Amino acid sequence: MAFICATGKHRRPSRTKRTTARAASVAALTTTGVIGTLAAPALAAEPAPEQTGLIPVVTLGDSVAAQIDAQADAQKQAAEEAARKKAAELARKKAAEKAKKEREAEERAARAAAERERLNRYVTPISGSYISTGYKTGGAVWSSGSHTGVDFHAASGTAVHAVGSGTVVEAGWGGSYGNNIVIRMNDGTYTQYGHLSSIAVSVGQTVTPGQQIGLSGATGNVTGPHLHFEARTSAEYGSDIDPVSYLRSHGVNV
Numbered sequence: 001m002a003f004i005c006a007t008g009k010h011r012r013p014s015r016t017k018r019t020t021a022r023a024a025s026v027a028a029l030t031t032t033g034v035i036g037t038l039a040a041p042a043l044a045a046e047p048a049p050e051q052t053g054l055i056p057v058v059t060l061g062d063s064v065a066a067q068i069d070a071q072a073d074a075q076k077q078a079a080e081e082a083a084r085k086k087a088a089e090l091a092r093k094k095a096a097e098k099a100k101k102e103r104e105a106e107e108r109a110a111r112a113a114a115e116r117e118r119l120n121r122y123v124t125p126i127s128g129s130y131i132s133t134g135y136k137t138g139g140a141v142w143s144s145g146s147h148t149g150v151d152f153h154a155a156s157g158t159a160v161h162a163v164g165s166g167t168v169v170e171a172g173w174g175g176s177y178g179n180n181i182v183i184r185m186n187d188g189t190y191t192q193y194g195h196l197s198s199i200a201v202s203v204g205q206t207v208t209p210g211q212q213i214g215l216s217g218a219t220g221n222v223t224g225p226h227l228h229f230e231a232r233t234s235a236e237y238g239s240d241i242d243p244v245s246y247l248r249s250h251g252v253n254v
Contacts, residue, residue, distance in 0.1 A: 119186075122164045122250035123210045125193060125229050126152040131254065132226060135242050141221070148240040149192065149230035154216040156197055156225040162207040163191055163247065169235055171199050177228065178220025181213055182235055189246070190235050194228035195220050 133151035154160075166185040174180035177194035181201060184190055197217025207213060218225040231246035232239040247254050 119165045119208060121209050122247060122252045123161060124152075124247070124252055124254060125161055125163050125191075126154050126158060126216070126227055127161070129153050129158075129227075131244070135244060141223070144238075148237075149194075149228050150243045152216075152227040152229060154225065154227045156215075156217045158216040158227075159212045160193055160196060160214045160216055160227055162209065162211045162213050163229075163252070164209050164250065166191070166207055168201050168203050168205045168207065168213075171201055171203050174220070176221035178222065179214070179217065180220075180228075183207060183213075184235065189241075190232040190239075192228075192230040192232065194230075195222050195226065197225075 129152045131150045132153040133147055135147060135150050137147040138145060139147070162183060164185050164187075166183040168181060169184050169190070170180065170182035172179070174194060177192070179196040179199055180192060180194040181196065181199060182190055182192045193214065195217055196214040196219060199214045201207060201213045216225060216227045222228075229243055231241050231243040233241060244254055
């Protein structure tokens with residue numbers, strides 16, 4: 001049986017088919033993100049009809065490769081710049097955090113120093129008062145023959161303050177001292193406040209400089225309202241020292 005074969009020259013692809021094939025190839029590159037918008041100019045110029053389908057593809061590849069390299073360089077530079085900015089911002093934040101911590105530490109240290117200074121200072125037991133009877137003044141009114149402390153002028157009911165930081169070791173009736181308070185100071189000495197009309201602290205309580213501990217009065221062996229103040233080396237009667245010198249040694253102007 002005979003077969004009939006078609007004769008004639010092979011026809012090259014039509015212009016429409018070549019364009020479609022090339023566009024499909026470029027589209028495939030575009031979807032990968034390699035060419036992106038750079039492929040569009042390469043398709044703008046259609047090759048001459050006498051050219052083969054291969055030459056435009058090679059030309060297209062060379063053009064796109066150059067543009068891809070430029071784009072890659074730009075992206076690299078952008079990434080490096082972003083990394084530099086991120087590193088700079090991180091360094092700035094670390095520096096700010098360090099400065100904040102240092103500032104807070106300085107503020108805490110300043111507060112602690114101020115609190116230590118406050119607790120270590122001394123004040124007068126009666127604000128704005130004066131000494132009406134001095135230390136070691138002689139007379140029959142004192143069983144020892146002389147005054148064992150000093151008297152601060154004060155009307156009954158005047159606020160009486162602890163002269164410094166310490167712990168109350170006595171608070172109550174003290175015989176000839178009337179209502180009295182004895183405080184063991186933080187430096188190991190003792191102070192006494194006598195003839196009070198009322199007491200505002202109790203044994204074992206800690207006090208701070210200037211804290212009100214009671215009100216002045218005329219209880220005990222007195223001729224009128226005032227505050228009897230003593231400084232001692234112990235809590236016991238007879239261990240008294242000069243109250244004025246004691247206060248002045250702690251910076252109090254009396």
